[in-house]
Amino acid sequence: MTPTAPRAQGTVQIRGLRFGYPGREVLSGVDMDVEPGELVALVGLNGCGKSTLLRLSAGLLRPAAGRVLLDGDDMAGLSRRAAARRVALLHQSAPPVPGMTVRQLVRQGRYAARGPLGMLRDGDDAVCARAMADVDVTAWADRPVDSLSGGERQRVRLAMALAQDTRVLLLDEPTTYLDLRHQLEVLQTVARLRAERGLTVLMVLHDLGHAARFADRILALRDGRVAADGPPDEVVTPGLLAEVLGVAGRVGRDPVGGWPVCYPDHPLPAPQDLVK
Numbered sequence: 001m002t003p004t005a006p007r008a009q010g011t012v013q014i015r016g017l018r019f020g021y022p023g024r025e026v027l028s029g030v031d032m033d034v035e036p037g038e039l040v041a042l043v044g045l046n047g048c049g050k051s052t053l054l055r056l057s058a059g060l061l062r063p064a065a066g067r068v069l070l071d072g073d074d075m076a077g078l079s080r081r082a083a084a085r086r087v088a089l090l091h092q093s094a095p096p097v098p099g100m101t102v103r104q105l106v107r108q109g110r111y112a113a114r115g116p117l118g119m120l121r122d123g124d125d126a127v128c129a130r131a132m133a134d135v136d137v138t139a140w141a142d143r144p145v146d147s148l149s150g151g152e153r154q155r156v157r158l159a160m161a162l163a164q165d166t167r168v169l170l171l172d173e174p175t176t177y178l179d180l181r182h183q184l185e186v187l188q189t190v191a192r193l194r195a196e197r198g199l200t201v202l203m204v205l206h207d208l209g210h211a212a213r214f215a216d217r218i219l220a221l222r223d224g225r226v227a228a229d230g231p232p233d234e235v236v237t238p239g240l241l242a243e244v245l246g247v248a249g250r251v252g253r254d255p256v257g258g259w260p261v262c263y264p265d266h267p268l269p270a271p272q273d274l275v276k
């Protein structure tokens with residue numbers, strides 16, 4: 001199938017993607033696919049370009065070369081609003097607008113669906129209510145976001161992304177600030193929504209254990225390219241730990257669930273001793 005052939009809703013295809021900030025190339029030719037209904041975890045060291053890749057995938061940045069195709073449509077040809085109707089991005093945290101309530105923030109997720117005068121349409125309130133219920137923040141609807149804790153805000157921001165009601169969901173470190181209980185709840189919710197609504201999910205995770213447990217596939221970035229791509233069972237290896245994540249260690253299995261579990265060594269070896 002050629003990259004531009006029409007495909008089912010929710011397909012993301014990235015071809016030869018290059019991007020840099022002034023004086024620094026970040027992505028040097030990324031190729032990857034995310035299939036409809038797939039849940040893919042994106043991993044890699046700090047600064048390797050994961051957030052940049054999500055921003056390019058959401059149409060918020062324009063590639064220097066290559067393409068991001070959504071169901072065969074080049075994101076570069078879509079307006080911001082058209083892109084936001086099809087792809088929702090949970091950014092890394094942004095400071096809340098003082099005094100803005102949870103309900104108001106979640107409604108911001110509906111901006112892409114608004115008419116020319118910015119009026120909410122029939123159904124927008126129901127979509128927002130469902131998004132708040134999805135991540136269990138309904139009880140805070142009238143509270144100012146800046147009165148919430150970091151973890152509570154993170155869940156509200158996820159509700160805002162869900163309120164965009166898109167088939168494709170891009171999540172940049174959705175578990176940031178959350179305690180273990182809420183990390184697992186959010187990841188379970190994402191997995192449930194994927195199953196129930198057929199969402200395509202690409203999410204940045206730093207916890208390889210979470211990635212191995214929840215993702216269908218793990219994609220690892222290194223040196224501006226995809227360094228590993230496959231199901232957790234195949235990708236989570238001592239080689240991945242050393243070559244992509246910069247730690248030495250062993251990989252075992254969860255005795256109940258069977259997913260890969262990493263046991264990093266302590267103390268860390270010197271970087272020059274890691275990759276051979």
Ligand SMILES: Nc1ncnc2c1ncn2[C@@H]1O[C@H](COP(=O)(O)OP(=O)(O)OP(=O)(O)O)[C@@H](O)[C@H]1O
Nearest residue numbers: 021022024026044045046047048049050051052053
């Ligand atoms: N607006 C910007 N201007 C200049 N450089 C930037 C900008 N945004 C990001 N960078 C740089 O681009 C590189 C990739 O950043 P990016 O945020 O995509 O990395 P990341 O893999 O998401 O990192 P982290 O795991 O720390 O969140 C980093 O070196 C970063 O310093």
